[in-house]
Structures are given as structure tokens and as C-alpha cells.
Amino acid sequence: MAGEATAATRRSFRVPETMPDGVHKRKLEKIRKTLSHNADVKRSYRKTLKRMGLEVPSPLPSLENGVKRSAPKDADSSDEDKYQNAARPMEEADQKHVGRHNKKPKQSRYKREEAAAAKLRGELEAAQIERERREVERRQRIEQRQTNKTKMTQFTRTGQPKLGARVDVLLDKIRKIT
Incomplete structure (x- = not known):
């Protein structure tokens, strides 16, 4: 498969320099910003898991002959428990800061x-x-x-x-x- 990009040859998304300013260029810039933001979120998630001492998933899915490998079906449920336990403190912290009770009521336009x-x-x-x-x-x-x-x-x-x-x-x- 010569047309497929492997994990080693992937490059970041780039906007061509010669593209005229307009709707298409703005759309490409929006896509680039979204991809960068998603990468930052994933990076911070991996750092948080590492700080908590849990298993950190690889940043890119491993490819074998162009087909994604999934985790074995008979994986321990303890791994799932680890992830759920790791998510609980984060969820509790988020609820403290962004609870419904903390939001300001929406003012009417008038x-x-x-x-x-x-x-x-x-x-x-x-x-x-x-x-x-x-x-x-x-x-x-x-x-x-x-x-x-x-x-x-x-x-x-x-x-x-x-x-x-x-x-x-x-x-x-x-x-x-x-």
C-alpha cells in the first residue's frame, strides 16, 4: 500500500502558503487548530495518567499491515478498574468547579x-x-x-x-x- 501513510511517516497538518485568503483557507486553519487542540488534550491526559502511576496508552495506535490492532478480548477487568478509578478524581474535581449550582442564571435580553x-x-x-x-x-x-x-x-x-x-x-x- 504505497498510498498509505505509516505512523513513522506522518506529518502534521499544514496549510499551503499559496492558498488565497477566503472560506477554504479559514476552514483549513480551523481544522489545524482543532487538530492541535485535540493533540494537546490527549497529551495532557497521558501526563495525568503517568502522574497517577497508571498505564499510559501509546500516543498513536499501532499499525500492522495497515490494520489497527485492538486490545485482546480477554484483558483483565482490573485495567478497566484502574481507568475508572483514575477518572473518578478528575470527574469529582470537575464537578466542584463546573457544577450546575455554580453557573450564573442566564439574563434576559431586555x-x-x-x-x-x-x-x-x-x-x-x-x-x-x-x-x-x-x-x-x-x-x-x-x-x-x-x-x-x-x-x-x-x-x-x-x-x-x-x-x-x-x-x-x-x-x-x-x-x-x-
Whole structure:
């Protein structure tokens, strides 16, 4: 059988590089991801069995003249017990994490949309409050600059600058820096 691939000559699934983007390429990529995921699941299963000290099945089924060999019919039932016992702790752990009681009840579409609208309203209100706060700060800065400008440009009747007002402005600048 020259057309059949043996276990030694098998290669991973590959997507041709020259294939145009579209439905077929996406389908091939989906198949590749599925195959990779299944291989990861099987690998982790074998690792778990090995960690528990149980017999680990071979990763690939053995082929003899192109025909799969199955396990002998008169195999011990103790092997089956081992696998069942190995599966029990895993099942119990899965039930603890993914029990029906732990699942959230499904929300109705109306409630979901209502919750989303309430969240959006909250965000808009917060943005409005932040905008108003920035506007108030801006007005205060403009007012402060205006008062500082008037203090710096004050002169006496004889044309001398009023240094007391200027010193106050300069001291305020120094306090802000430190």
C-alpha cells in the first residue's frame, strides 16, 4: 500500500502558503487548530495518567499491515478498574468547579440591554462631571492669571512699581513650585 501513510511517516497538518485568503483557507486553519487542540488534550491526559502511576496508552495506535490492532478480548477487568478509578478524581474535581449550582442564571435580553444602557448613562454622567470640573479649574486659572497681571502692572502716582504686590505674586509662584 504505497498510498498509505505509516505512523513513522506522518506529518502534521499544514496549510499551503499559496492558498488565497477566503472560506477554504479559514476552514483549513480551523481544522489545524482543532487538530492541535485535540493533540494537546490527549497529551495532557497521558501526563495525568503517568502522574497517577497508571498505564499510559501509546500516543498513536499501532499499525500492522495497515490494520489497527485492538486490545485482546480477554484483558483483565482490573485495567478497566484502574481507568475508572483514575477518572473518578478528575470527574469529582470537575464537578466542584463546573457544577450546575455554580453557573450564573442566564439574563434576559431586555435586562442585559437595560444594564448596558445604565452603564453607558453612568459613564456619560461621569464624563459630564469631569468636563465641568475641568471647566471650573480653567476659569479659576484664567481668573488667577488676570489678578496676577493686574498686580504686576500696578504703579504709584509717580510711576514707581508697587513692589509689595509683585512680591506677593512671586511668593505664590515659589510656593507652587515647592
